[in-house]
Amino acid sequence: MNTDDVHQERNVLGGELEPCGWDPVTGFYRDASCTCGPAVARHLVCAVVTADFLAHQRSVGNDLITPVPEFGFPGLRPGDRWCVVLDRWLQSYEAGLASPIVLAATNERALDLVELDVLRRFAVDVPDDLSVLG
Structure with missing residues (x-):
């Protein structure tokens, strides 16, 4: 994937879109970012698992x-930041077990299926411009 696309x-x-996690390196493209790119990957939510x-x-x-290992997946531990598939995060949300998320590293395409107000309730980052929090 071209770095300009990110x-x-x-x-x-x-x-x-800010990086989600370098240790372990996350993202569909293993670029540390919850990018969609041309494949329209659905790993959109930067979760702190x-x-x-x-x-x-x-x-x-x-x-x-x-x-x-053959897919470059190290296995996750609590506290790791990982780009998770939006549908999977929503599945845990509906079960009352959603993980916290980093809004600045969560792709805007997530808003296609979930309201920003829902995401804000799980936010663990604080944006520079506090007015966006309403």
Whole structure:
């Protein structure tokens, strides 16, 4: 993926999409960012994963704990920042087990399926411009 494409994508607050996580390196493209790119990847939500979120995801068939080295996936531990598939985050949200999220690193395409007010309730970052928090 062209690095210029990353700078064209925006976050849910309307600003430049910030990196989600370098350790482990996240993103569909393993570029540390929750970019969609030309593949329209759905790894849009920059989650700070919790033990409850990881356990829930494992229980519904999305094992984010077990490493899969051949795909560059190290396995996650509570506290890791990871670009998760929007539908999977919503699945945990509906079960009352959603993880906190980093708004500045969550792709604006997430707003296609979820309201900003819902995302704000799980925000762990504080934007420079506090007026966006309403």
